[in-house]
Amino acid sequence: MGKFFERPLVPDDLDRVEGKEKVTGTASYAAEYDVPGVHYGVLVNSSIAKGKISTLNTREAERSPGVVAVVTHLNRPKIPFWDNPPEQQDNKRVEGQEFRVFFDDTIYFDRQPIALVIADTFERATYAASLVKATYKKESPSTNIKNNLDKALTAKQAQDYSRGDKDALKSAPVKIEAQYTTPFQVHNPMETHAATVVWDAPDKVTVYNKTQATKIAQQDIMRTFGLKAENVIVHSPYVGGAFGSSSRVWPEEMAALIGAKKSGKPVKVMLRRDEAFNMVGYRPTSVQRISIGAQSDGTMTGINHEAFGSTSQYEKFAERIVDPTKALYNCANVSTSYRLVPLDMSTPCWTRGPGETSGSFALESAVDELSYALKMDPLELRLKNFAEKDPDNGKPWSSNYLKECYESGAKKFGWKNRNPQPKSMQKDGWLLGMGMAAGIYHAGRSPATVSATLRSNGTLLVQTSVADTGPGSATIMTQIAAEAMSIDVRKVEFQWGHSTLPPAPGQFGSQTTASTGSGVYDAVKALQKKIAGMLSGKQGWAFSGLPVEDISFADEMIVDKNGDKVSYDDALKELSVKEIKAEFESKPTEEREQYSGYSFAAHFVEVLVHPETKMVKMNRVVCAVDAGRVINKKTAASQVYGSMVWGTGIALMEEGILDHRYGRYVNNDFANYHIPVNADICHVDVLFTDKPDPILDPMGAKGLGEIGLVGFAAAVANAVYHATGKRVRDLPITLDKLL
Amino acid sequence: MTNDNTQDKQEQPGELLETRRQFLKQSSAITAIALVAPALVDAAEKKLDEKAADIFEKVPLSIEINGKQHQLSVEPRVTLLDLLREQLHLTGSKKGCDYGQCGACTVHVNGKRVLSCLSLAVMQDGKKVTTIEGLATGSTLHPMQLAFIKHDGFQCGYCTPGQIMSAVACINEGHAGSDDEIREHMSGNLCRCGAYHNIVAAIREVNAKGGKS
Incomplete structure (x- = not known):
C-alpha cells in the first residue's frame, strides 16, 4: 500500500482520454442522441407556488400541428410505484414523499410541471405548450426561511451533537458570537437537465440521461415503473456538468418516461435554463449562529454552531452543514444542532461541497472574527488549535498534512507581508485585503465492482458504470488500470457511464477515485491472479506448476522467478483463449474503520476593493491542498481551479432571489443569476502536498472534487474584511453591503 | 421537417417544395392565396392541418455549413442552433441557455463569432457557417x-x-x-x-x- 504510483509508469499529466471527442463536438450528451422518430416534449409549468389545479384545458394544444400527445395528471398512465398505498412507497434515499410529476392536482412549488406537450418538432411543441390553459385554487406560499425558523423540524440525518461541556464557552475570557446567512445557490451546469426515452417494449426502456450515477437512475426507474433491472438501460457517458444536481432522477426524466409511454413515441425533454432553477435541486439557504470561546492565548474552549437549512414541504433534505465544526479544531467542548425549515419550494439536493461549503463559510468567518478579538494572526490561531487526531471520535487521522498546507500556502502567498490592521493596505489606489481559511472534507469510499479483460490484441478493457461528469475520472481510471497491469496506457480501453456495466457508486461525495479507482486496481489484480493460475495450470511449459505468487507482471510481460518471460498476447495464444476476464467487487478494508479520513486545504485570498464604488476584485489566490496522492496533475489542478471559481461565485455574486409574495424566482437566468465569467477570475496557484494516504485505498488518494471549495468563501469574506474593516456575514458580498 | 436535398429523408419533399416555389414566384399575395386556397380547403377537409401549415410555414434556405452547401426548407421561427442540432444533427454546438447569455452555441458566420441561439436560421441565407465539427482539417485537429x-x-x-x-x-x-x-x-x-x-x-x-x- 502506498507504493503504488511511487514511480508511475503512466505519465502523471496524461491528457483526458475523452478529450478529442469533447473538442470536436462528437461527444453526445443526453439530448443529442440521433434516435429515429424522436419527438420533443416541452413542459408546461404552474403559475402559482402553492394550491390546487382547478381546471386544465389541453384541447387547443392537442389540435395544434405536430402534437401527438399532451400528458397531465388527468390522463397519465398508471405508474405502479406511485399509485401504491403510501406505506409501500418507501424510497430509501429520501425522508418523506418524493415528488411525483403529474401525480395529482396539488402544486408544491412555483413553475411545477403540470403538463408535457409532445410534438414532432421542438418549435411545434414549444408553441403548443403555450396553448395549455390552467386555473388554480391559490394558497399563499412561504419561501422566506427567516420568517419560518419557528417551524423548523429535525431530520433523521441531522441529529444534535455535543461533546464536552456545552456551557464551557460562557466562561471563556474571549468570545465571539454572530449570525451568518447563505442564499439559495443553483448548480447551473452548462448542460440543462435532459432525457431521451425509448420504450423498446411495454416493460423495457432505454434512457439517455444526465446522471452522476447510472445505477441509481436505473434503480429509481425500475422501482417507479416496476421493471426488471435488465429491462432498464441507462446511458450517460457524457454529462455536461452536474455538481450534485444529477444524483437522482428528476421530473424531466420522469416526464419523458411517462410521455414516451403515453404517446408511443421516443421522447426527449430538455429543460430550459429557467426551469433548471426550481426542478432539479439547488443548495438550500441557511441561517447559522456560531459562538466561539477561547483563552487569551487562542486556545479554543468552546464552539456552538446552530444551523437552519431550507427544505421542501414534502421531503426532508439534510446536508452536512455542521460537520466541519465537529472535526476541524482541537476543541473539547463542541455542540451543534441543525434544523430543517420546510418551504413551498422543490427539494434541494447535494450541491458541490454539500453542507460543508455553507457551514465552513460561517465557521471560518467566525474563526477570523475570533482572531481579531484575540489580536492574534488568523493563521497562528488555526495552528494553535490544530487537531492532532479527529476530535469528533478520537481516532487517528489516516493522514493529515493540513499544517504543511498552512505553511506552503502562506509561504507562496507571502502571508508574512500582511499588515494585520484592517484597511491598512492599498494597491494602485484600491484597498487591498488578505484573508485565509481552512477546509476539511470527509474522504469517502464505497464498494465498487469493475471488470478487467485482457484481449488477444494485447489491449486491456476495463469496464464499470461510473460516471465522468468532468472531474477526469475516465482518465484517472485508465491510468490506474495501466499502472496496475503494467501496460502502456494507450493499450487500455476504459468504458463508463452505462448501467449495463458492473455497479459503481455515484460520482459524488469526492469518492470516485477512492472507490472506483480501488475497484479498477483490484479487478486488474484479480485478472493477473487468474492469468497466473491459468499459466501455472497449463502442462508442459516454463510456468507449469509454479505457485501463483511467483508469477509477476512487469513491462507488459509475465515473468517467473527464474526470469522466464511471456508477453500478454503470447500468453493468451499459449492458453488458446481469445480473452481472459475478471470481475471484482472492491470494498473498504476493516483497517479503515480505525482511522478518520479527510482531505484538507488552506486557502489564501487577496482581494482589491475600490474605495468609492466598493467593487470587489479577486486579485490573487493560493490553494494548498492535502488530497493524498495526486494521480493526474492536470485534472487535479483543474478540480481546484474549478472550486476556486465556484468559491468566487458563492462569495461575491451567486444568489437565487425569490419574490416571497409569489414564491417565485425573479432571477432565473444567467443575465440575473451571476456566475463567474472569465474576467472575474484571477491567477491561482494550486499546491498539492501529494503525499499518499497509507490507509484509505491502494492508490493513496483522498477526495479532491469538493475540498477546494470548503472554506473558500470565508477566505474571500475575511480578505474583504481585512481590506475594508467591514464584516459581511450575509452572502453574497455584493457592493451594496460594503457601502 | 427540414428537406435537405443532399440527403433526402424518408418523407418526399418534392411536392411540397414545388408548391412553395410556385408560391414564391407570385409577386401578388392575392394571387398566392388564390393559388394555394384549394390545397388548403382540401387539407382542411381531410383534416390535414399539418400539410397546410407546412405550406405556409416553411421558407427556403440556402446555407453553407462546414464547407457543404445545403438547400433547406425551414420554418422562420427555427433558430440557427436548433437547425444545426435538431435537423442537421450537428450537436457540437450546445444549448446552454437559449437566451444568448452563455456562449455555448457560438459558431462562426462568415468568419465572425455569432450566438446561434439568437440567430434565426432564415437570416443566414447565402452565408457560410462554421461549427465545431468543421474546425478540424480532416483528422488533423485545429x-x-x-x-x-x-x-x-x-x-x-x-x-x-x-x-x-x-x-x-x-x-x-x-x-x-x-x-x-x-x-x-x-x-x-x-x-x-x-x-x-x-x-x-x-x-x-x-x-x-x-x-x-
Whole structure:
C-alpha cells in the first residue's frame, strides 16, 4: 500500500482520454442522441407556488400541428410505484414523499410541471405548450426561511451533537458570537437537465440521461415503473456538468418516461435554463449562529454552531452543514444542532461541497472574527488549535498534512507581508485585503465492482458504470488500470457511464477515485491472479506448476522467478483463449474503520476593493491542498481551479432571489443569476502536498472534487474584511453591503 | 421537417417544395392565396392541418455549413442552433441557455463569432457557417483544439465547442494580446466547471505561435 504510483509508469499529466471527442463536438450528451422518430416534449409549468389545479384545458394544444400527445395528471398512465398505498412507497434515499410529476392536482412549488406537450418538432411543441390553459385554487406560499425558523423540524440525518461541556464557552475570557446567512445557490451546469426515452417494449426502456450515477437512475426507474433491472438501460457517458444536481432522477426524466409511454413515441425533454432553477435541486439557504470561546492565548474552549437549512414541504433534505465544526479544531467542548425549515419550494439536493461549503463559510468567518478579538494572526490561531487526531471520535487521522498546507500556502502567498490592521493596505489606489481559511472534507469510499479483460490484441478493457461528469475520472481510471497491469496506457480501453456495466457508486461525495479507482486496481489484480493460475495450470511449459505468487507482471510481460518471460498476447495464444476476464467487487478494508479520513486545504485570498464604488476584485489566490496522492496533475489542478471559481461565485455574486409574495424566482437566468465569467477570475496557484494516504485505498488518494471549495468563501469574506474593516456575514458580498 | 436535398429523408419533399416555389414566384399575395386556397380547403377537409401549415410555414434556405452547401426548407421561427442540432444533427454546438447569455452555441458566420441561439436560421441565407465539427482539417485537429486538450481547457466538455469557436475568433479579432484582454474577450462564454484558467493558457499559447486560422 502506498507504493503504488511511487514511480508511475503512466505519465502523471496524461491528457483526458475523452478529450478529442469533447473538442470536436462528437461527444453526445443526453439530448443529442440521433434516435429515429424522436419527438420533443416541452413542459408546461404552474403559475402559482402553492394550491390546487382547478381546471386544465389541453384541447387547443392537442389540435395544434405536430402534437401527438399532451400528458397531465388527468390522463397519465398508471405508474405502479406511485399509485401504491403510501406505506409501500418507501424510497430509501429520501425522508418523506418524493415528488411525483403529474401525480395529482396539488402544486408544491412555483413553475411545477403540470403538463408535457409532445410534438414532432421542438418549435411545434414549444408553441403548443403555450396553448395549455390552467386555473388554480391559490394558497399563499412561504419561501422566506427567516420568517419560518419557528417551524423548523429535525431530520433523521441531522441529529444534535455535543461533546464536552456545552456551557464551557460562557466562561471563556474571549468570545465571539454572530449570525451568518447563505442564499439559495443553483448548480447551473452548462448542460440543462435532459432525457431521451425509448420504450423498446411495454416493460423495457432505454434512457439517455444526465446522471452522476447510472445505477441509481436505473434503480429509481425500475422501482417507479416496476421493471426488471435488465429491462432498464441507462446511458450517460457524457454529462455536461452536474455538481450534485444529477444524483437522482428528476421530473424531466420522469416526464419523458411517462410521455414516451403515453404517446408511443421516443421522447426527449430538455429543460430550459429557467426551469433548471426550481426542478432539479439547488443548495438550500441557511441561517447559522456560531459562538466561539477561547483563552487569551487562542486556545479554543468552546464552539456552538446552530444551523437552519431550507427544505421542501414534502421531503426532508439534510446536508452536512455542521460537520466541519465537529472535526476541524482541537476543541473539547463542541455542540451543534441543525434544523430543517420546510418551504413551498422543490427539494434541494447535494450541491458541490454539500453542507460543508455553507457551514465552513460561517465557521471560518467566525474563526477570523475570533482572531481579531484575540489580536492574534488568523493563521497562528488555526495552528494553535490544530487537531492532532479527529476530535469528533478520537481516532487517528489516516493522514493529515493540513499544517504543511498552512505553511506552503502562506509561504507562496507571502502571508508574512500582511499588515494585520484592517484597511491598512492599498494597491494602485484600491484597498487591498488578505484573508485565509481552512477546509476539511470527509474522504469517502464505497464498494465498487469493475471488470478487467485482457484481449488477444494485447489491449486491456476495463469496464464499470461510473460516471465522468468532468472531474477526469475516465482518465484517472485508465491510468490506474495501466499502472496496475503494467501496460502502456494507450493499450487500455476504459468504458463508463452505462448501467449495463458492473455497479459503481455515484460520482459524488469526492469518492470516485477512492472507490472506483480501488475497484479498477483490484479487478486488474484479480485478472493477473487468474492469468497466473491459468499459466501455472497449463502442462508442459516454463510456468507449469509454479505457485501463483511467483508469477509477476512487469513491462507488459509475465515473468517467473527464474526470469522466464511471456508477453500478454503470447500468453493468451499459449492458453488458446481469445480473452481472459475478471470481475471484482472492491470494498473498504476493516483497517479503515480505525482511522478518520479527510482531505484538507488552506486557502489564501487577496482581494482589491475600490474605495468609492466598493467593487470587489479577486486579485490573487493560493490553494494548498492535502488530497493524498495526486494521480493526474492536470485534472487535479483543474478540480481546484474549478472550486476556486465556484468559491468566487458563492462569495461575491451567486444568489437565487425569490419574490416571497409569489414564491417565485425573479432571477432565473444567467443575465440575473451571476456566475463567474472569465474576467472575474484571477491567477491561482494550486499546491498539492501529494503525499499518499497509507490507509484509505491502494492508490493513496483522498477526495479532491469538493475540498477546494470548503472554506473558500470565508477566505474571500475575511480578505474583504481585512481590506475594508467591514464584516459581511450575509452572502453574497455584493457592493451594496460594503457601502 | 427540414428537406435537405443532399440527403433526402424518408418523407418526399418534392411536392411540397414545388408548391412553395410556385408560391414564391407570385409577386401578388392575392394571387398566392388564390393559388394555394384549394390545397388548403382540401387539407382542411381531410383534416390535414399539418400539410397546410407546412405550406405556409416553411421558407427556403440556402446555407453553407462546414464547407457543404445545403438547400433547406425551414420554418422562420427555427433558430440557427436548433437547425444545426435538431435537423442537421450537428450537436457540437450546445444549448446552454437559449437566451444568448452563455456562449455555448457560438459558431462562426462568415468568419465572425455569432450566438446561434439568437440567430434565426432564415437570416443566414447565402452565408457560410462554421461549427465545431468543421474546425478540424480532416483528422488533423485545429491548433486551438489541440491546445485545449494540452492545457485541460475543459472538464465536462459542454461549453467547450463554444469556448473553442470563441477562442479562435478572439485571436482572429486581435483580442489575445494579454491575459487580461483574453479574459475580457472570452467573458461571453460561461464555464461552470471553472476551466477559465486553462482556457486562457490555451489561447495564450496558440496566439504566441501565431495561430491564426
